[in-house]
Amino acid sequence: MSLSPEEVKQIAFLARLSIQEQNIEQYSQDLSSIFGLVEQMNAQDVENIEPMAHPQDAMQRLRDDVVTETNQREKLMSNAPLTEAGLFLVPKVLD
């Protein structure tokens, strides 16, 4: 299976990745080889096998409902490019 340049662009858009036009051919080949692997797996007979949601055959450990965190705002904001009045500032988000 081979991906068209449009499909590669679409996948990049959905993942919010910026890609260069000259690399698309390469990406197309790389992604297609992953699909090759998926096809190999699809060819296996998995009838009567319950699908797993996680490769580990284990169940989730839970924690108690306790507040363990204290206010670390100053530290956590120290590497933010822009802040004001305790808020992180980001380029305008329009709804």
Add this chain to the structure above:
Amino acid sequence: MEWETVIGLEIHAQLSTKSKLFSGSSTEYGQEPNTQANIVDLAMPGVLPVLNTEVVRMAAMFGLAIDAPIGKANVFARKNYFYPDLPQGYQISQFDKPIVELGHMDITLENGKTKRVGITRAHLEQDAGKSLHEDFAGMTGIDLNRSGTPLLEIVSEPDMSSAKEAVAYMKKIHELVQYLGINDGNLAEGSFRCDANVSVRPKGQKELGTRAELKNINSFKFVERAINIEIERQIDIIEDGGAVVQETRLYDPDKNETRSMRSKEEANDYRYFPCPDLLPIEITDEFLAAVKATLPELPTAKFERFMSEYDLSDYDAGVLTSTRATADYFETVAKACGEPKLTANWVTGELSSHLNNDALEITESPVNAEMLTGLIKRIADKTISGKIAKEVFQALWAGEGSNDESAADKVIESKGLKQITDTGAIEAMIDEIIANNAGQVEQYRSGKEKVFGFFVGQVMKASQGKANPAQVNEMLKKKLNS
């Protein structure tokens, strides 16, 4: 042409936990921005989510209450979502294996009939933070305190056919989650929110029309208005020969209109996949049995029991079971004084109107259940009339008496409001009034029976309202007819 409306609701109920879904940050409302967002909530590299036990218990409780199977091995999935209010770049939610599967909720329609609304599923997911768009020189301010707060998203089947039905359903869910103690029911603070999927189709048509999703409507009143205005809009479009576009719309309560949210290209391609950071959640039979044992009496069961056990009308039973606190208050008083009917009248009447006037919740009432019990006992044993009782209630409300059952007695005593049941004293008053009002006596005796009310009024006035009205009636009749 006649049109038919199809509505389904997605309700987001914040679960009342102390800490977040996957982190130990506090979920308290209204704190300084970003003081309750830790490295997990900020999605710093290398952090891992750890699931809160309480969230699982609350969701299971909800499932049991709507008769739904609980997913024995339910799974978290990533929903790709690129907004700065959720820095992970995805929302951890549930997709093909939610914790609560198919259940239902019965609603009462305006004609008194019951309708069953299907609940497709309820799943756990993270809430997002808040974006503030004003005052930052063209930038957006982000507060991540709410980011990662646990939500239970309750998705209904498209079973509702009017705005009124949608509101009735929303109110029932709102009541239920509060009964269960899993949500604080606060619409204004956003802990209970609703999106509505609305479409119209010609009456009788089988296939569904194209739907619009109305986002984030934060009051019962607005849900009804938003849906009605959207129905009108869609019918207008179709009748003008157009087609409804599938999109997300925002309701503007100031203008009473819905408007399109700038449609984001391919916004709906969420590309769900199982979250590799989280293992499936196991719900054992023992766990479920333990949750079941803590399930409180549910609103519908309580409603029916109130009607049969206390012989209440469905209206009274409805008002008294509207919140768990009201039901508990009523039941405490009714049991203590042994007068359920009278108690119902006082709770739905005098108490409710005082609470409304002062904008108080029943849990904040200055007249507590013990104080009302004391008062009702004195009405029942005829120490005071219903009219005087209102005066006593007013005094109790103002803080007179004490905080226990003896409060009413203290007020009755100090104000001298005890009902006069001494026949001699009442007789003396009646004799005097008859003697002073010969004209009216004449009218009455010549057949003008309406004048009787005048005499009753005079006696009550003379006794300052303290004579027993039934006794006054009886004695007056005897005297006037002799």
